[in-house]
Amino acid sequence: MRPGFHICTLTICSLLLFFNAVPVNGQDTNPQSSISFSAGYSMPYGTFAEKSFSRMAGFSSGGPVMDFRYQHFYGSKRIFGLYADASFTTHFFSERSYLASYEEVMNVEGAFQVKTGNYLFAVTRLGILVAFPEFSGTRIILDAGLGGAFCYHPKLSVYNTYWGQINTVSEDVSGQLMSAAGVTIEHSLNRYTAILVSWSAYGFTPSFYDEIGPYQLSFDLPVRYMNFNLGISRYF
C-alpha cells in the first residue's frame, strides 16, 4: 500500500472525527467560535483577467483555491464578530491567449513559443463579521478585512522562430497589503457543524522586479479575483 494513501486516510478520518465530535461543555449556549475549511475556484476579474495586450492585462485564467478561517462572535445573538483567514490560490497563466495576442499584434512569419508557470497567492487577513439572524438553520455572514498577500510571478519567456527572443520576464515574489470582502452562507447540520458556501473578492497590486528584461524595471500587476468555495465549519 502506498504511503500517501495512509496520510490521506488519516487526514480525512481526523477531519471527520473533528467535525463530528461533540464538545463536552458549552451545551447550554450557542457556540461562539468556529474554524472552517473550504475549497473551490478562484476567478480573476478586471485587468487581471484581460487576455489581450490591453493595459495591465494579467492573462489569468483562474485556478483552485483553499481557505482556512477562524471566526468568533460576540453576544448571544452572534451578530458581530471578528475573523482570521488564510487562503492559498493558484492562477493559471493563459499561455494560449498570450500566444494569440502576439500572433494578432505581430502578424509575421514564424511560430511563437510561450514558456511560463502560474501565479501563486498566499493571503492572510483579519476583519469584522456581521451576521444576519438565523432562519431554518441557515444564516448569512458578511465579512470585510485587511491583510497581507505573498505573491509569486512566474518566469515568462516568448520566442519566435523567425525573430528570436521576443520577451523575457523574470520570476519574482512580492509582499503586498490587501483588502477583501465576502459573503458566507452557512447551513447548520447540527449544533456544532455547518456546511458553507462562500464568495469573497480580493484586490491588491504587487510590484515585481524584472531582473532579466532589457530595462530591468519594476512593474505592477493589479490582481483582482473572486473565490467561490464550498466547505465545512466546526463551532466550539
Add this chain to the structure above:
Amino acid sequence: MKRYTIILGFLLVACSCDQPRTNFDQGIVPLEVVNFTEINSRYDDYNSAGPMMFSEDHFTLVFSSKRNRLGADFDLVSYHCLADLNNETGHFGFYTDPQGWPLLDSINTTANEYGPYIAIELTDYWLNGGAEGEEKTFYYASDETGDLDILFWNYKLENGLEIMDSGRVNGLNSPYDEGYLCHYNGASSMGETVYFTSDRDGDFDIFMATGDSAKITTSVNFDIIKLDILSGPFDDKCPYIVNDLLVFTSDREGGYGGFDLWYSSWNGSAWSAPVNFGEQINSEYNEYRPIIVPSSEGPLLNDILIFSSDRPGGAGGYDLYYTGMKRPKDYF
C-alpha cells in the same frame, strides 16, 4: 502646512501611476507600409536621409519638400522623430516635431535641393568614436546651375553650429545630373568611397567613386566606376547603403510598375544581383529614394525602411512612408 499638503497630494498621484509588465523586450516595426502622416504635407515630400546609427529612440530626418514655398520648389526640411514604442501592447509609431536647423537655412535656395545625406567623417569617427564636436559633412544635390550637382557643407556642433567650409564635390560633378551621394567603404580599402547617381551615360546609373585624398571633399581626382550589376538600360537611382545592404530605386523590368525599390548585398567582394523588395512594399505607382534607419541593435527588433511614393491615399503628391524590414540575414 498647505504647501506640505500639496506636495503629499502630488506624491500620492505620482505613486499611483502603475508601471505595466512588458510584453516586448524591443519594439517591432510592423512589416506593412505606413504613411508617415506625422510629417507629410499636401505638397511633394520625398528624398529623405536619416541617421547612420539609431541607438536611442529618436533621430533626425531630413527630406526634400515643396511646403516651404507652397509648391514652388524643393527645399530641405528637418524633423525630429521620436519612436513611440509601447513595450506592453507592441504598438509602434512616431512622435514628430519640426526641427529648425540653421544649416538648412544656409542651404535652401530658390532652386531645388534634393538627396540629403548626413555623413560622419569616417576618420574622425573611427579615431574618436563619434565624440561630440566631431566634424560632419552634409551632402545634397542642387539644380541651381541648371543641371543637378552634388554639394557639401562641413560643419561642427560645438557651442552651436560652426560651418567649416562648403562647396561642390567637383571631381564627381559633370555637365549631366549627379546626386544622391552616400558613403560606403566596404568595396575599397583606401580613402573614403562614395556611391552616387548620374545620367552621364545616357540613363541614370549607379557609380562608385574613390578620391585621391582621405576625404571626398578635399579630393581632386577620383576613380569613378559604373556598377554594371546595379545599372541597367533603365534608370537606377538613389543608392543608400547601411550595414552592407544597398537599397535603390529603379524602373527596370521585373518590377510592379513605375519606379520600384530594390536591394543588393555586399558579400565582401562584390554586390549581389538586385532583388525587388516585393509587392508588400512596391506598388504599381512610383516608389522612390529608400533609406534604412538601422535600429535592430538599439530599441527595435528590426530596421526601418523609409521611402517616398505617389501612391493614392496620401496627403498629396509624393509622401514619405515607412515600413519594418525583415531580419538582416533575409537580405543576404
